[in-house]
Amino acid sequence: MTNLxxxxxxxxxxxxxxxxxxxxxxxxLSKLAKNIYVLDGNYMRNWNEFSKYISGSLNFPEYYGQNWxxxxxxxxxxxxxxxxxxxxxxxxANKLFYDSEIDRNIFQxxxxxxxxxxxxxxxxxGWESDVPMPFHVILFSTKPLPGYNAPVFKENM
Numbered sequence: 437m438t439n440l441x442x443x444x445x446x447x448x449x450x451x452x453x454x455x456x457x458x459x460x461x462x463x464x465l466s467k468l469a470k471n472i473y474v475l476d477g478n479y480m481r482n483w484n485e486f487s488k489y490i491s492g493s494l495n496f497p498e499y500y501g502q503n504w505x506x507x508x509x510x511x512x513x514x515x516x517x518x519x520x521x522x523x524x525x526x527x528x529a530n531k532l533f534y535d536s537e538i539d540r541n542i543f544q545x546x547x548x549x550x551x552x553x554x555x556x557x558x559x560x561x562g563w564e565s566d567v568p569m570p571f572h573v574i575l576f577s578t579k580p581l582p583g584y585n586a587p588v589f590k591e592n593m
Contacts, residue, residue, distance in 0.1 A: 440589070441468045441523055444568040448551025449544060450575070450589035457527035457576040469523040469570070477532035477577075483539045486532075504542060511550050521570040522554075529575035529584075540583050547573045 440450075454460055457474055465472055475493050480486040487502045494517065496510050514522070526532055533540035554571040575586050 439468045441465070441572055442521070442570055444551075444555035444570050446548070446551055446555075447587055448571060449547040449573050449584070449586045451529070451581055451584065451586040452574055452576050452589050453578065454576065455578055457525055460576065461525055465523060465525065465574075469521050469572075471517070471519045471521055472523045472525060474525045474527060477526050477528040477530065477534075477575075480526070480532050482533065482535040486539070486543075504546070508546060508549070511546070512553050519569060522572075523570075524573045525576055526573065527576045529577040530579040530581055532575065537583060544585060 452460065461472055461474055473493055475489060479489045483504075484502075487507065490496075490507070491500050491502070494510075494514070497516065500506055500510060533543055551571050554569045556568060574589055575581055575584060
């Protein structure tokens with residue numbers, strides 16, 4: 437079996453249970469991916485918090501419109517980051533969109549859309565490459581994640 441994080445294969449949205457996302461990234465994920473961003477679900481309980489937090493974490497350009505469409509446009513660009521892969525780990529994921537089931541569902545759909553987008557070579561927009569880019573999001577939590585459809589990540593998926 438191969439390392440899922442090094443491929444463009446789905447599932448793109450995964451989960452992991454544990455006490456420390458930082459230790460998990462250092463001991464496990466850092467061996468499997470180059471570009472890992474760790475975000476904290478405690479600061480992303482609703483769309484406004486999520487939008488501000490992720491835009492700062494991924495250095496979105498100033499023109500970011502802070503709505504789902506603008507978020508989608510930038511997540512399908514990311515040219516300013518110069519990535520070869522992207523793994524976003526969300527610690528305290530049980531708090532992610534805790535205040536909004538609608539936004540939780542939209543988030544899950546967008547992760548799958550971005551995974552599909554990055555799994556195929558893009559020829560227009562900010563990303564100009566004939567090489568697909570691995571993209572995955574891992575929801576990390578000590579507690580169950582009701583409302584999320586995210587299989588548990590295993591190193592040899």
